[in-house]
Amino acid sequence: MSGWFLFFAQMLFFLLGAWYFLRSGSRRKGGRDSISMEENEREMEKLDAMRQVGLTEPLTEQTRPKSLGEIVGQERGIRALRAALCGPNPQHIIIYGPPGVGKTAAARLVLEEAKGRRNSPFSINAKFVEVDATTLQFDERSIADPLLGSVHDPIYQGAGAFGQMGIPRPQPGAVSEANGGVLFIDEIGELHPIQMNRLLKVLEDRVAKFQSSYYSRENKRIPPYIHEIFQKGLPADFRLIGATTRSPSELPAALRSRCTEIFFDGLRPEAVEQIAADSMERVGLQYEDGLCGKIALYAGGGRDTVRLVQSLASLAEMKGRNWVGSADLEWVAEAGHYQPYPRQKVTAVPRVGVVNGLAVTGGMGGAVLTVEVKMQKSTAPHLQVTGIVEEEEIRSPHGVSKRKSNARSSAENVLTVLEGFGFDRSQYAVHINFPGGMPVDGPSAGTAMFLAAYSAFTGAAVPGDVALTGEISLTGNILPVGGVTEKLQAAEEAGVTRAYIPKANWQGRYERLGLEVVSVEKIAELLEMVFAKKEEKQAGMPQRGILTAEGLQK
Numbered sequence: 111m112s113g114w115f116l117f118f119a120q121m122l123f124f125l126l127g128a129w130y131f132l133r134s135g136s137r138r139k140g141g142r143d144s145i146s147m148e149e150n151e152r153e154m155e156k157l158d159a160m161r162q163v164g165l166t167e168p169l170t171e172q173t174r175p176k177s178l179g180e181i182v183g184q185e186r187g188i189r190a191l192r193a194a195l196c197g198p199n200p201q202h203i204i205i206y207g208p209p210g211v212g213k214t215a216a217a218r219l220v221l222e223e224a225k226g227r228r229n230s231p232f233s234i235n236a237k238f239v240e241v242d243a244t245t246l247q248f249d250e251r252s253i254a255d256p257l258l259g260s261v262h263d264p265i266y267q268g269a270g271a272f273g274q275m276g277i278p279r280p281q282p283g284a285v286s287e288a289n290g291g292v293l294f295i296d297e298i299g300e301l302h303p304i305q306m307n308r309l310l311k312v313l314e315d316r317v318a319k320f321q322s323s324y325y326s327r328e329n330k331r332i333p334p335y336i337h338e339i340f341q342k343g344l345p346a347d348f349r350l351i352g353a354t355t356r357s358p359s360e361l362p363a364a365l366r367s368r369c370t371e372i373f374f375d376g377l378r379p380e381a382v383e384q385i386a387a388d389s390m391e392r393v394g395l396q397y398e399d400g401l402c403g404k405i406a407l408y409a410g411g412g413r414d415t416v417r418l419v420q421s422l423a424s425l426a427e428m429k430g431r432n433w434v435g436s437a438d439l440e441w442v443a444e445a446g447h448y449q450p451y452p453r454q455k456v457t458a459v460p461r462v463g464v465v466n467g468l469a470v471t472g473g474m475g476g477a478v479l480t481v482e483v484k485m486q487k488s489t490a491p492h493l494q495v496t497g498i499v500e501e502e503e504i505r506s507p508h509g510v511s512k513r514k515s516n517a518r519s520s521a522e523n524v525l526t527v528l529e530g531f532g533f534d535r536s537q538y539a540v541h542i543n544f545p546g547g548m549p550v551d552g553p554s555a556g557t558a559m560f561l562a563a564y565s566a567f568t569g570a571a572v573p574g575d576v577a578l579t580g581e582i583s584l585t586g587n588i589l590p591v592g593g594v595t596e597k598l599q600a601a602e603e604a605g606v607t608r609a610y611i612p613k614a615n616w617q618g619r620y621e622r623l624g625l626e627v628v629s630v631e632k633i634a635e636l637l638e639m640v641f642a643k644k645e646e647k648q649a650g651m652p653q654r655g656i657l658t659a660e661g662l663q664k
């Protein structure tokens with residue numbers, strides 16, 4: 111009895127389903143199609159009307175560099191980009207650098223240059239496809255993937271023809287759109303790890319592959335072109351240019367090993383001044399003498415500069431004139447809460463217990479980091495470390511991670527090494543301070559902390575225009591650290607005349623910098639160099655003793 115009941119119930123459901131399917135089909139064939147044509151026309155009219163309306167081109171567009179010569183202060187990076195992209199075998203590239211310094215503009219223009227070359231594989235129609243990893247949609251099931259492409263399965267296609275016929279439709283992503291050209295991924299370091307791995311596979315295969323449980327080779331209703339896409343993939347033969355404000359160590363090794371790495375510098379005040387002058391000229395704005403130099407006080411990158419000039423141009427427009435002066439800049443800076451951009455400067459004055467260290471800050475820039483050490487004989491010996499950011503929060507679209515500073519344990523190491531130079535920590539209260547609240551990565555500040563501690567202990571003053579970076583081992587060796595190029599650039603900008611770096615970090619190109627770069631391997635060697643230099647400078651002054659591992663030497 112219950113078997114019959116089940117049979118009738120199933121039949122009833124089947125008939126109801128068939129009725130609904132036929133009814134929706136006939137609706138589409140009949141009136142529904144004609145309504146959608148009218149709807150289509152109405153929507154097209156609306157779209158056309160929207161296209162007729164447009165505001166003036168923003169200044170950021172008007173001032174976008176039109177040739178490589180218009181990109182200021184990045185000659186080194188542009189030369190490297192040309193070498194990597196303009197030959198017969200263009201490379202995949204990662205461009206590192208702070209935000210708004212011309213990475214995207216340069217990449218776009220270098221492709222244009224490559225296209226014009228006889229031996230370049232880029233045709234004149236090669237595309238520059240730009241995506242931003244921070245806004246790329248991603249879901250693990252690949253239902254929608256604008257980067258790599260996705261498959262619209264019938265279940266998601268509703269009542270469309272492909273949906274009804276049960277045909278899965280591959281949707282090309284940016285990797286296929288860029289076929290034959292350049293795929294530029296801004297903030298490539300923010301890509302989801304799964305997306306990154308899939309991208310690496312596409313780079314290797316040079317095709318984007320698609321999968322769907324709805325696909326069958328035997329399905330005759332699937333058109334041949336879709337069969338071909340599922341079986342052979344969609345061409346995705348492009349050169350990747352990834353740009354990032356992160357440091358190399360934060361990017362996956364698998365990506366880095368496939369790419370040529372190029373570094374764009376932070377912009378110097380002279381470059382910012384030049385960008386401000388060029389932007390003023392392009393928008394036809396006259397300006398008071400010296401105004402561009404003042405703009406450089408408030409802007410650190412090209413984009414900031416252009417934004418400031420845009421505000422000045424709007425203000426002049428409002429006031430019915432075509433020139434701007436200092437008062438206008440002050441008004442814009444106040445209204446926009448612009449703060450003077452911190453530009454560090456060192457002086458040559460020797461100091462006891464104070465040393466310039468070198469650090470890498472967020473956004474790939476370097477910075478001069480002051481280390482101060484005070485020592486006092488005490489019956490309650492202790493070590494106090496202040497001014498460090500104990501824990502740094504690193505946010506990315508995939509979550510928040512925390513990086514703990516190990517400056518305190520590095521300070522312990524420093525005192526242990528200093529003991530080899532006659533220091534008895536059971537008799538001293540030691541205070542190490544890092545003014546400025548910069549995140550301090552302890553190990554690379556090791557040599558700077560050591561020199562400041564040594565100076566505080568012996569009373570030997572350290573020249574104010576030297577700076578140093580390096581980790582120290584308990585045996586007094588100076589070990590390599592990261593970000594040396596950025597650190598040296600910051601040192602040069604701050605007026606440092608001599609920088610000590612670990613021997614293992616030495617590169618020949620440091621000889622061409624505007625400061626003397628000295629490589630050192632051992633702490634004792636460093637002490638000799640720092641204090642001998644001082645004595646050279648103070649010729650005729652009574653010589654100071656230098657403490658060595660063996661004792662005090664005259």
Ligand SMILES: Nc1ncnc2c1ncn2[C@@H]1O[C@H](COP(=O)(O)OP(=O)(O)OP(=O)(O)O)[C@@H](O)[C@H]1O
Binds near residue numbers: 170211216
């Ligand atoms: N070095 C420069 N020389 C001239 N103009 C520049 C320079 N850097 C930036 N600009 C101006 O700023 C705009 C934005 O620069 P661009 O997008 O190339 O920077 P970016 O380094 O790619 O920044 P982000 O990392 O934030 O994407 C440019 O269109 C240009 O107007």
